Amino acid sequence: MSDQQQQDIYPSMTISTDQSEQKIAPIKLGERLKEIRTSLGLTLEEASQKTGLARSTLSKIENEQISPTFQAMQKLTSGLQINIPQLFAAPKKVNTTGRRDITRKDLGKPHPTSTYEHELLATQLTNKKMMPFKSLIRARDFDAYADWIRHDGEEFLLVLSGELTFYSEYYEPVNLSEGDSVYYDANMGHMLVSVSEEDASILWVTAS
């Protein structure tokens, strides 16, 4: 079924072999590095000591005579306290039956009364590795302060809308806005509070 149907369904698709030949946007790493070093007021010798790379090597990198290895770049970024954005601003197959579960937006009605409203997604499948939820967190409801939430596994969450504060056991609270995400061990105490005037909406996925 699959092969023939595939042809029928997508007759217009073609493989673009040309894509692999596309030009790489050249990052002038050396130039950038030199700017950073000099603006930090460092000489090559000083930079050498901080990074553990030889003076000569640094010189060659800055003058684009060599392309540093990943190892070298790690020494560079950690030694000079550069964060990467600053520097670059500019298993196989088991053929069983396939499973698929689509959840339409707002298809399942959440409970109306609680602080949290959890909508379990992908309800038709069982024995999944992950459990996806979409939740609504009511604005300024501080009942959530009650106690840490703690359970097995790991959790990923992304803020779909609103403004939240994410509290966790071993860290300072952080504010999360739309588009921000967190990944954490769920056996670390954690808690979410909406801090803005509006309710917040999040997507979260657990795996254990």
Added chain:
Amino acid sequence: MSDQQQQDIYPSMTISTDQSEQKIAPIKLGERLKEIRTSLGLTLEEASQKTGLARSTLSKIENEQISPTFQAMQKLTSGLQINIPQLFAAPKKVNTTGRRDITRKDLGKPHPTSTYEHELLATQLTNKKMMPFKSLIRARDFDAYADWIRHDGEEFLLVLSGELTFYSEYYEPVNLSEGDSVYYDANMGHMLVSVSEEDASILWVTAS
């Protein structure tokens, strides 16, 4: 030589600076790369063609036998449409009780020209059960995924914006709008195409 060498590629090292001693957490670049490649449904051969790096080289990088040069990494990131900051972001905590990783919206600038832009989320943690990505799929671009993507594990995806068609091996194509989500076995052939005038944005999480 080889066995010992493999151990020594990314040593945990200590560098003395003026202020204090600083511990560098080694990045499992190879592991991360392999996850990305397989998540994209690519073989080494395909990745080789997209990046211009030899199959053997890719294998060695993935198995941490070599430390790629910056040049090689540029080929990697541009060929696979990964953005560099995500790839370089160093894990800060290794093997502690509670782990947490926050990714701010649009932290790293993606490549501007490509059909797909894959932003790896939660880059600071290693050994995660899940791999979260945020991706942009350009409108009406039918070239890139011309064949089924198939890899181990399960996948959950949610449409953040735009209008997509989700093709999968044993089912009829379905249209997905903002807020819709799918959960599926990733070893079932699957493919995403943006069908509206605007680019689409999705969040997806894999687990194996």
Added chain:
DNA sequence: AGCAAAAGTTTCCAAAAGGAAACATTATTT
């Protein structure tokens, strides 16, 4: 200006990366 010290570049060589092809392993087909 002339000298000395510091900063930066180049040379040479050992060590490591990158590629082609042989080899090994894993999937798929007959």
Added chain:
DNA sequence: AAATAATGTTTCCTTTTGGAAACTTTTGCT
């Protein structure tokens, strides 16, 4: 189950990187 295809790894060899030291240029001082 054997044969074939594909995917992934290892070997061997060439090219390139990284470091020590020699060399050149710049800076600071008298």
